[in-house]
Every structure is written in structure tokens, then in C-alpha cells.
Amino acid sequence: MQLAVQNISHRYGDLQVLDDVSFTLRAGETFALIGPSGCGKSTLLGIMGGLLRPAAGAVAASGAPPLGCLNPFTYVFQDFALLPWRSVAGNVALALEHHPLGAAERQARIGEVLALCGLADFAQAYPKQLSGGMRQRVGIARAIAVRPAVLLMDEPLSALDAQTRDLLIEDLIAIWARERTTSVYVTHNLVEALRLADRVGVLSRRPGRLIRVIEIGIPREARARTEHAGEMARLHDALWASIKHDAQVAEREMQHV
Amino acid sequence: MSETREIRDRELRGRDLGTVRFRGGGFEPAGRRWASWLAFAAIILLWQAASSVGLLSPVAMPSPLAVVNALHDLAASGKLGNHLGQSLYRIGLGWLIGTAAGLAIGLAMGIFSVARAIGIPVTAALFPIPKIALLPLFILWFGIGEPSKVATIALGVFFPTVISAYSAVDNVPRNLIRMGQSFGVPAPAIVAKIVLPGAMPGILAGFRISSSIALILVVAAEMIGAEYGIGAFILAAGNLMQTDQLVAGVVMLSLLGLAISLVLGRIERRVLRWR
Numbered sequence: 001m002q003l004a005v006q007n008i009s010h011r012y013g014d015l016q017v018l019d020d021v022s023f024t025l026r027a028g029e030t031f032a033l034i035g036p037s038g039c040g041k042s043t044l045l046g047i048m049g050g051l052l053r054p055a056a057g058a059v060a061a062s063g064a065p066p067l068g069c070l071n072p073f074t075y076v077f078q079d080f081a082l083l084p085w086r087s088v089a090g091n092v093a094l095a096l097e098h099h100p101l102g103a104a105e106r107q108a109r110i111g112e113v114l115a116l117c118g119l120a121d122f123a124q125a126y127p128k129q130l131s132g133g134m135r136q137r138v139g140i141a142r143a144i145a146v147r148p149a150v151l152l153m154d155e156p157l158s159a160l161d162a163q164t165r166d167l168l169i170e171d172l173i174a175i176w177a178r179e180r181t182t183s184v185y186v187t188h189n190l191v192e193a194l195r196l197a198d199r200v201g202v203l204s205r206r207p208g209r210l211i212r213v214i215e216i217g218i219p220r221e222a223r224a225r226t227e228h229a230g231e232m233a234r235l236h237d238a239l240w241a242s243i244k245h246d247a248q249v250a251e252r253e254m255q256h257v
Numbered sequence: 258m259s260e261t262r263e264i265r266d267r268e269l270r271g272r273d274l275g276t277v278r279f280r281g282g283g284f285e286p287a288g289r290r291w292a293s294w295l296a297f298a299a300i301i302l303l304w305q306a307a308s309s310v311g312l313l314s315p316v317a318m319p320s321p322l323a324v325v326n327a328l329h330d331l332a333a334s335g336k337l338g339n340h341l342g343q344s345l346y347r348i349g350l351g352w353l354i355g356t357a358a359g360l361a362i363g364l365a366m367g368i369f370s371v372a373r374a375i376g377i378p379v380t381a382a383l384f385p386i387p388k389i390a391l392l393p394l395f396i397l398w399f400g401i402g403e404p405s406k407v408a409t410i411a412l413g414v415f416f417p418t419v420i421s422a423y424s425a426v427d428n429v430p431r432n433l434i435r436m437g438q439s440f441g442v443p444a445p446a447i448v449a450k451i452v453l454p455g456a457m458p459g460i461l462a463g464f465r466i467s468s469s470i471a472l473i474l475v476v477a478a479e480m481i482g483a484e485y486g487i488g489a490f491i492l493a494a495g496n497l498m499q500t501d502q503l504v505a506g507v508v509m510l511s512l513l514g515l516a517i518s519l520v521l522g523r524i525e526r527r528v529l530r531w532r
Contacts, residue, residue, distance in 0.1 A: 051439055071441050081436035085454045085531040094450065095440045126531050146440065 001063040001072070001149040001182055002027055003048065008057035009207075010043055016207040017043050020057070023201060023210055025150065027063065030176060030183040030220075032193035035203030036243060036250035041186045042154050044208065048184060049073035049152045065149035066181075070099045074148035078155040080135045082127040089114065089123040092142045109145050116175060117141040133164035137171070144179060151183040157192060169195050173220050190239050194232060195223060200239060205246035206253075212242055319501035324508060327501040336490075341509065343485040344475050347403065351410025352471045359415045359467075360460070363422025367456070368448065373423070380419055388413035389477045396482070406478040413474045414467040421466065425459025426452055458532070461525050468517050476510065487513075 003025040010018040017040035025031050033041050046052035048059050050073060065072045074095075082091050092110045101109070114120050117137040127135055136156060143151055157165045169192065176183070176196075187193050193200045200214045216235060218228050301321050307313045308320030315323065331337040366376040388409055395405035429452050437447040479488025487506050494502035 049439060051435060071439075073439075075436070075439045077432065077436060079432055081432050083433060083451065083454070085457075094437075094442065097450075098442055098446055128531070142440075 001061060001065055003150055003182070004060045004062070005044075005048060006058050006060060008044065008047055008054045008059070010040065010047065010052070010055045018047075018054075019207040019209050021203070021208065021210050022057075023213065025182055025184065026198075028180045028182055029198040030185055030196055032185045032187060032197030032200045033203060034187055034190060034193050034200060034239065034243065035208060036205045036247040037188060038250055038253070039203045039205050039246070040208035041188075041203060044203075045075075045152050045154050045184060045186050048150075049075055051075075061149070066147055069147045069149055070101075071095065071146040072149040074143045074146055074151055076136075076139050076143045076151065076153040076156045078159055080127070080132075080139045080159070082135060082138055084127050087124050087126055088119055088130070088138050088141075091127070091138055092145050095142050095146050113141040113145040116144070116178070117171065131164070132160045133168055136160065136168060140172070140175070144175065144181070148181060151181045153183060153185045155187055156185075158187065158189065165192070172196060177221070190236055194236055194239070196220065202239065202242050205250040214239060316498060316500060319504055323501040324504045327499075327505040328508065331502070331505060337509070340485050340487050340490045340506075341513070343483070344479065344487045344513070347406050347410060347478070347486065348468075348471045348475050351407045351475070352414050352468060354407065355411035355414025355471075356418050356464070356467060358411070359418025360422050362415075363419040364426060364448075364453075364456075366419065366423040367426025368452065376419065376423070380416060384416040384420065388474060389481075392478055392481055401482050406475070406483065409478050410471050410474045413470045417467050417470060418463055421459055421463025422456065425456035425463070428459055429455035457528055461521070461528065464521055464524075465518065468521065469514065472510065472514055472517070 005021060005023050005025075008018055008021045009016070017038075021044060023031075033044065035041050043052060047054045050059075061072070083094065086094065089110050092113060093106065096106050096109060110123075111120070114123055117140055119134070119137055119141055122130065122134065127138065130138070136159075139156070157168055160168065173196065185193065185196055194216065198216060198220075200216065201210055202212050202214070203209065204211045214235065216223075218231060222228060223232055304313075305321045308315070308318070308323075313320070319327070328337070331340075362372070362376060365372040367373070391412065392405060392409045395408045399405040399408060433451050433455060434447060437451050442450070475486070476488035476491070479486035480492045483489040487509055491503055491506035494500070494506060
């Protein structure tokens with residue numbers, strides 16, 4: 001499924017946060033959006049999945065969603081957004097309950113995604129009993145249970161410590177290798193973007209404009225290898241050079257609350 | 258002045274610091290069951306001792322034994338059950354009506370802008386009225402019998418329930434509601450599966466407040482005009498200077514309050530197991 005972001009602009013009151021952003025997601029790719037804090041990355045993601053109404057522009061989807069897709073545009077949230085009164089299985093079930101699935105198929109889907117995310121033994125656990133990394137695995141399991149056409153991930157790992165983040169990055173790479181879901185990955189972490197994305201889009205500081213898109217030619221699974229270290233470092237430096245100045249200015253800006 | 262300071266500085270420097278002294282701890286009140294029971298027993302024993310040696314006149318303040326005797330006699334004659342039953346019936350019915358209406362209005366105010374715009378000023382204006390002041394009006398409307406008392410309790414329960422329900426809905430994290438929307442969960446299911454369970458802690462906390470209000474109002478209403486009920490019983494005992502009966506009635510109120518909070522505690526533990 002293809003998703004075209006067409007001339008999106010957005011403002012909160014007098015504050016312009018996005019200015020004429022356009023790009024097209026290719027089917028099956030992972031597109032990372034990076035930029036300094038407050039540049040409108042999360043706003044753009046909210047607009048792409050229909051949770052926010054843009055001030056101008058539109059998002060157009062074309063092509064059929066995958067087989068068994070229940071919720072074409074599905075989010076993974078930074079703060080996990082799990083219901084604390086539901087078990088792990090119950091949280092995944094929430095995404096399925098309002099669809100006409102048989103009880104057997106619902107159970108099958110829940111079991112399948114829990115196994116895929118390494119949660120099979122935690123089906124009856126409650127979120128408060130889990131570590132941050134396991135909670136986000138529940139968030140990811142819930143998202144893939146609906147077989148999304150586009151997975152919209154809003155800084156999914158930024159609430160986690162560095163080691164947990166590395167573990168989840170490996171999990172995500174494994175899951176994507178299997179599911180091949182088209183994904184948008186918003187982050188302010190260059191390393192995450194470089195490990196996970198096929199293409200990286202760079203947004204300027206507020207108002208966010210898409211200033212460049214970098215294609216990473218090395219397959220995801222091979223990026224950690226030493227022979228690609230030089231190329232990865234070069235990409236990292238190029239990305240950092242394109243956002244460093246904006247990040248510095250953004251950091252010194254007064255908060256508009 | 259600078260001389261004394263120099264001397265002090267020299268003394269401070271000269272001293273060996275030695276082992277690091279523990280200075281944390283404390284300020285963490287924990288359960289000490291035995292202490293609670295011991296204090297309780299001590300108060301009653303002291304009270305009994307003061308009565309036995311004649312420090313307390315039996316007319317002004319009956320001894321614990323006299324109160325227990327009075328309670329026993331009341332229970333044996335069946336009057337206790339009668340009074341208690343009447344009061345419980347009024348509290349139960351009034352609380353149920355007030356809570357049902359309060360939850361309906363309060364949840365609506367938590368969800369719909371128009372309901373909130375109407376509800377907040379109305380609640381602000383009517384909530385501060387001591388509801389017992391309206392009993393005479395209700396007596397004119399409904400007569401001296403049960404409906405006027407039940408209506409007073411229901412109204413007294415209604416407003417705090419409205420306030421706790423809508424603030425409980427406000428406290429449901431918005432991100433959970435957004436999550437429900439992002440998965441296409443229909444609005445009624447979002448209310449049933451996300452808003453209501455999320456508001457439950459606040460609603461149950463409100464039950465504690467409203468149940469104690471119901472207890473106050475039932476006694477006040479029964480003192481104004483009732484044949485049976487703990488409030489009426491306490492008033493009658495006071496008029497006849499039967500202080501043992503009077504204190505027995507007060508003890509029953511204390512036990513009733515304890516029982517209600519025990520039941521609510523059970524419900525909270527069951528419903529909020531996930532916390």
C-alpha cells in the first residue's frame with residue numbers, strides 16, 4: 001500500500017508547526033522521520049493516521065490493504081498507551097473486539113502476535129508487572145494483530161533505557177523481515193533511524209519542512225557488520241550535519257505552551 | 258569575630274570524621290496492628306475505670322459496661338433491629354437513587370461539552386446548600402413519611418457523586434482515548450472499555466464521601482421527624498436522659514459507618530485489583 005503526504009501544513013493557534021510537507025511512502029518500506037524537538041514530527045504522524053486534522057493538504061492512500069487488515073493505519077505510541085486494567089492478552093484483544101472475528105480466530109491472532117513478540121508467557125500479566133521494554137512489546141503486538149497497512153510509530157523506544165532499546169531494535173528488524181509492513185518511524189535518535197529505516201526524511205526546525213531524504217542502500221540485517229561501518233558512519237555524519245544547526249537553535253528556543 | 262571563626266574552622270578541620278553515621282530512616286508510618294488494638298482497649302479500660310471510681314456520673318456519661326448492657330437489651334427486645342433496619346433502608350434507597358442519578362449526570366458532564374457547560378454552574382450553585390435545610394420543603398412536597406427523608410439523602414448524595422464522576426472522567430488519560438480511536442474502537446465501546454474503567458478509582462473514592470454524607474443526613478432527618486431510626490432513637494433517649502441508650506445509639510452509628518467503609522474497601526480491592 002502506498003501513502004502520499006501531499007502539501008501538509010499545520011498550525012496550533014498562531015504557531016506554525018508544519019509547512020508544506022510532501023513525500024510518498026513506498027509499499028513495504030520503513031521511512032524514518034527525524035528532526036529537532038518541536039519540529040512537528042509527531043504532529044505529522046498524527047495527521048498521517050487521521051488523529052489530527054491538518055490545516056492544509058491531505059494524505060492519500062492507494063492500493064489494497066493486506067489480507068486480514070482490520071485497521072489500515074495503526075499506531076505504536078511513545079508512552080505505550082496500554083490499559084492498566086487489562087492483561088497483556090486483553091490489551092491486544094481490545095484492538096480486535098469490535099471486529100466481526102470469531103472467538104477462535106481472535107484467540108489465534110492474539111496467540112500468534114504474543115508469540116512473535118516474545119510475550120507468550122506473559123499473556124495473563126498486567127502492564128504494571130512488566131518492564132518498559134515488555135510493555136512496548138505489548139504495544140507492538142497489539143499493532144501487528146490488526147495486520148496494518150501502514151504502521152505509524154511515534155518515538156516508540158524513547159521512553160526506554162539504551163540496552164532495552166537495542167534489544168527492541170533487533171526485535172523490530174526481525175518482525176519487519178517477516179511482516180514487511182509499510183512503516184513510518186518518528187524519532188529524534190539518528191542511530192535508531194539509521195538502523196531501522198530504508199529511507200530517512202529530515203525535517204527542519206519549526207515550522208517543519210522536509211529538507212532532505214536519504215536512502216540507505218545497505219540491507220537492515222547487514223548494517224551492524226564491520227564492513228559497512230564506514231558507510232554507516234558517513235551517513236550518520238551527513239544526517240547530523242543537516243540537523244545540527246537546527247537542533248542547536250531549537251534547543252535555545254522558548255517553549256510555546 | 259573573625260578570630261573566633263578561625264578557631265572554629267580549625268576545630269572542624271581537626272576532627273576525624275570516622276564511620277559514616279546512618280541518618281536516613283523514619284517518616285515511613287507502617288501498619289502496627291497491635292498498637293491500634295492496644296490503644297483502643299486502653300481508652301475503653303480508662304473510661305470504665307473512671308466510671309467505676311465515680312469520676313464520671315452515670316447520668317452524664319454511662320460506663321462502657323452500661324452501654325453494652327443497653328445494647329444487649331435493645332437487641333433482645335428487637336428494638337435495635339427495628340431502628341437499624343429503618344435507618345439502613347433510608348440510607349440504602351437514598352444512596353442508590355442519588356448515586357444512580359449522580360453517575361448518569363456526572364459521566365455526561367465528563368463526556369459532553371454541553372452537559373458540562375450546563376452542569377458546572379448548576380452544581381456550583383446547589384452543592385454548598387446543606388441538604389438538611391431542604392427537608393422542610395420536601396416534607397411539604399412529599400409529606401412527613403419516608404419519601405421526604407429519602408429525597409433529602411438522595412439529593413445530598415447526588416452532588417458529590419456528580420463532582421467525583423466528572424472529575425474522574427477528566428482524569429482518564431487522554432492518550433488512552435486517542436489509542437482507542439486510533440484502533441477504530443466505536444465511541445460507545447470507548448466509553449465502556451476505556452473511560453468507565455479509567456474513571457473507576459475516582460468514582461469509588463466518591464462513594465466513600467457520599468456514603469458518609471448519607472449517614473449524616475439520615476440521622477439529621479430522623480431527628481426532625483421519625484418514629485423509628487437511629488437518629489429518632491438517640492433524640493428520644495436524650496429527651497428522657499437515658500444516656501446509656503443514647504451512647505448505645507452513637508456506638509451503633511460508629512459501627513454502621515465502619516461496616517460501610519469495610520464493604521467499600523472490599524469493593525475497591527475487587528474492582529481496582531489492577532492497581
